[in-house]
Amino acid sequence: MTMPSDVGAYNRQLIAQFRESNGAALGNRPLLLLTTVGARSGNEHTAPMMYVPDGDRLLVVASNAGAPRDPDWYINLVASSAVRVEVGAESYAASARVLTGDEREATFTRIAAQYPFFHKHQAKTSRVIPVVALERATEPG
16 A cells, blocks of 8 residues: 555545444454544544454454554554454454563564564665553443
């Protein structure tokens, strides 16, 4: 995929399409909306992204298409792991956990085997591309 010249406008359009279709799949990759709280601003920010289902959790990859810096959404969730996930017609609070060590390596390898473009993204940058598990927050009883 070629990056659009105005990523912000592209993402706003994708978010609108996602919500208008009640989360119906757009294209051949599963899509979710991730809302984080800005690390500096404290404002909510929503980003569309591909995900990989993994049991009770969803996995997202902070590849930023192989850019030298992590995507803003990743920086935000490192500062505050409380996020909101919209997937399909469902919206829920979740906790984001950055995978580390062997778990990160094995998970990235498995995801990149299914979606080889992640290998290309990793080859473009010297940073280790993070993998994040989004785990549904438990409701207080």
